[in-house]
Amino acid sequence: MNEPTSAPNRDHLAQRAERERRARKEAEKLLDEKSRALYAANKELESAHAAQKQTADQMRAVLESMPNGVVITGADRNIEYLNFVAQQMFGSTRSLASKQRLEHFLPQLESATPDGARGIAEAFDPVSTIAQRSDGTHFPVEVSAAVAGSQGQSTVWMVRDITNRTIQELRRKQLESQLSQAQRLESLGTMAGGIAHELNTPIQFVSDNTKFLSDAFRDLRSALAALQEQVGAEKAAATTAEFDLEYLNQEIPQAIAQSLDGLARIAEIVLAVKRFSHPVGSNKEDNDLNEIVRTAAMVSKNQWKCVADLDLDLASDLPRVRSNASELNQVLLNLIVNAAHAIEDAGGATRKGKIVVQTRAVSQGVEVRITDTGAGIAPEIKGRIFDLFFTTKAPGRGTGQGLSLVHTFVTKNHGGSIDVESEPGQGATFIVTLPAAGT
Ligand SMILES: Nc1ncnc2c1ncn2[C@@H]1O[C@H](COP(=O)(O)OP(=O)(O)OP(=O)(O)O)[C@@H](O)[C@H]1O
Ligand SMILES: [Mg+2]
Structure with a gap:
C-alpha cells in the first residue's frame, strides 16, 4: 500500500502543473501568432506571384502582337523563343526552332557588321542582312538586338522583313536607269540622225556624178573605138599600147561599178541610221x-x-x-x-x-x-x-x-x-x- 502524499509534496506538484499549463498556453499563443504571420506571408507571396504572372502574360501578348519578328536567344545563340511573326517569317515552329541556333535563320549574321553578330547590339541603326526560311529560300531583313539579363546571357533580336522596300528600291533604280538609257539613246539618236541627214546630200551628188561618169565612159569608149577604126588598127596600136587603153577599158567600168555599189551601200546605211534615230518617245x-x-x-x-x-x-x-x-x-x-x-x-x-x-x-x-x-x-x-x-x-x-x-x-x-x-x-x-x- 502506498504511503499517503505529504502536504508539502502536494503543493509542489500543484505548482509544477500550474507552470506547465502556463507554458503550454504561452506556446499555443506563439504558435497561433506564427501561423498568422505565415498565412500573411503566404498571401503576400501569392499576390506577388499573380502580379508577376500578369506581367509575364502582358509581355508575351506584346511580343506576340509585334509587327516584327522577335527571337530570344540564350548562351551560344541557341533559340529560346520565337514570336508569331518570326515563326511566319522563317516558316518554322517554336518547337522546331528551339533546336536551332540563330544562324540557322540568319546565316550571314557574323558578317553583317565588322564586329560580327555582337556588333548588332551595339549598332545604333538596324543592320541589313539576308534571312533564310526553312525551305531554303532567302529574303532581305533588317536586324537589331538588345542584350538582356544581368550577365548578358540572353539577347532579344528584332527582325524586320524588308522585301517590299527592296523591291520598291529596285523598281526606282530600274526606272532611273531606263530613263537615263532613254535619254542616252535620244541624244545618240539625235546626233546620228543629224549626221545621216548631213551625209545624204554629198552621197546624192557623188552617186549622180559616178552614174554620169559611168555613162560618159561608155560613150567615150564607143567614140574611141570609132576613132581607132578611122585611124586604122596599125596606127592606133602604138597609142593604145602607150596609154594601156586595153587595161583602162577593162578596169574603169569595174571601178565605177564597184563605186556605185559602195555608194548604194552607204546610202542604205544612212537610211537605216535615220530610221534608227527616230526620236525616242x-x-x-x-x-x-x-x-x-x-x-x-x-x-x-x-x-x-x-x-x-x-x-x-x-x-x-x-x-x-x-x-x-x-x-x-x-x-x-x-x-x-x-x-x-x-x-x-x-x-x-x-x-x-x-x-x-x-x-x-x-x-x-x-x-x-x-x-x-x-x-x-x-x-x-x-x-x-x-x-x-x-x-x-x-x-x-x-x-x-x-x-x-x-x-x-x-x-x-x-x-x-x-x-x-x-x-x-x-x-x-x-x-x-x-x-x-x-x-
Ligand atoms: N541568246 C542568248 N543565249 C544565251 N544567254 C543569253 C541570251 N540572251 C541573254 N542571255 C543571258 O542573259 C543575260 C542578260 O542579258 P542582257 O541582254 O539583259 O544583258 P547583257 O547582254 O549581259 O548586257 P547588255 O545587254 O546590257 O550589254 C546575259 O548576260 C546572258 O547570260
Ligand atoms: Mg544584252
Missing part, C-alpha cells in the same frame, strides 16, 4: 516589222558577221504594228547582239553559228522569233535574265540592261509579250509577240 505609227528587222540586222552586222550567219525568214503577209520604230529597233538589236554573244561563247569564232530572225502573223498579232545556235541558257538563271543588271558577261562586254529594257519596251510600251525557250548547249529562241495595228 515619239508617237507610234503603223510600222512594217519586217522593215525594222532588216534595219536592225544591218545596223548590228559588225557584231555578228565574224561569228555567225544571219538568215531572215520574213512573212510576206505580216500585218503592220502600231509601234515606236526606235524602241522596236532597240528590241531587235539587243536580241541579235545577245544571240551573237551566245554563239561567240559557244566557240563561234572557230565554228560559225547561225542566227535566224523569223516573222509570222499569229492570232495575237505578230510574232518575231530570234533563234541562235549559241551556248543556251542554264535553267537556274532563266528566271533572272530579264532582271535589271543581271549579266553573265565580263565588265565591258555586258551591263545586264539589255533584256530589262527589251522587256519594258515590249510589254509596257507595246502591250506585247516576250518569252524564251532554250536547250543549254544547243541555243536559245526569244519570242516577241506584238499586237497588230487596229487590234
Whole structure:
C-alpha cells in the first residue's frame, strides 16, 4: 500500500502543473501568432506571384502582337523563343526552332557588321542582312538586338522583313536607269540622225556624178573605138599600147561599178541610221516589222558577221504594228547582239553559228522569233535574265540592261509579250509577240 502524499509534496506538484499549463498556453499563443504571420506571408507571396504572372502574360501578348519578328536567344545563340511573326517569317515552329541556333535563320549574321553578330547590339541603326526560311529560300531583313539579363546571357533580336522596300528600291533604280538609257539613246539618236541627214546630200551628188561618169565612159569608149577604126588598127596600136587603153577599158567600168555599189551601200546605211534615230518617245505609227528587222540586222552586222550567219525568214503577209520604230529597233538589236554573244561563247569564232530572225502573223498579232545556235541558257538563271543588271558577261562586254529594257519596251510600251525557250548547249529562241495595228 502506498504511503499517503505529504502536504508539502502536494503543493509542489500543484505548482509544477500550474507552470506547465502556463507554458503550454504561452506556446499555443506563439504558435497561433506564427501561423498568422505565415498565412500573411503566404498571401503576400501569392499576390506577388499573380502580379508577376500578369506581367509575364502582358509581355508575351506584346511580343506576340509585334509587327516584327522577335527571337530570344540564350548562351551560344541557341533559340529560346520565337514570336508569331518570326515563326511566319522563317516558316518554322517554336518547337522546331528551339533546336536551332540563330544562324540557322540568319546565316550571314557574323558578317553583317565588322564586329560580327555582337556588333548588332551595339549598332545604333538596324543592320541589313539576308534571312533564310526553312525551305531554303532567302529574303532581305533588317536586324537589331538588345542584350538582356544581368550577365548578358540572353539577347532579344528584332527582325524586320524588308522585301517590299527592296523591291520598291529596285523598281526606282530600274526606272532611273531606263530613263537615263532613254535619254542616252535620244541624244545618240539625235546626233546620228543629224549626221545621216548631213551625209545624204554629198552621197546624192557623188552617186549622180559616178552614174554620169559611168555613162560618159561608155560613150567615150564607143567614140574611141570609132576613132581607132578611122585611124586604122596599125596606127592606133602604138597609142593604145602607150596609154594601156586595153587595161583602162577593162578596169574603169569595174571601178565605177564597184563605186556605185559602195555608194548604194552607204546610202542604205544612212537610211537605216535615220530610221534608227527616230526620236525616242515619239508617237507610234503603223510600222512594217519586217522593215525594222532588216534595219536592225544591218545596223548590228559588225557584231555578228565574224561569228555567225544571219538568215531572215520574213512573212510576206505580216500585218503592220502600231509601234515606236526606235524602241522596236532597240528590241531587235539587243536580241541579235545577245544571240551573237551566245554563239561567240559557244566557240563561234572557230565554228560559225547561225542566227535566224523569223516573222509570222499569229492570232495575237505578230510574232518575231530570234533563234541562235549559241551556248543556251542554264535553267537556274532563266528566271533572272530579264532582271535589271543581271549579266553573265565580263565588265565591258555586258551591263545586264539589255533584256530589262527589251522587256519594258515590249510589254509596257507595246502591250506585247516576250518569252524564251532554250536547250543549254544547243541555243536559245526569244519570242516577241506584238499586237497588230487596229487590234
Ligand atoms: N541568246 C542568248 N543565249 C544565251 N544567254 C543569253 C541570251 N540572251 C541573254 N542571255 C543571258 O542573259 C543575260 C542578260 O542579258 P542582257 O541582254 O539583259 O544583258 P547583257 O547582254 O549581259 O548586257 P547588255 O545587254 O546590257 O550589254 C546575259 O548576260 C546572258 O547570260
Ligand atoms: Mg544584252
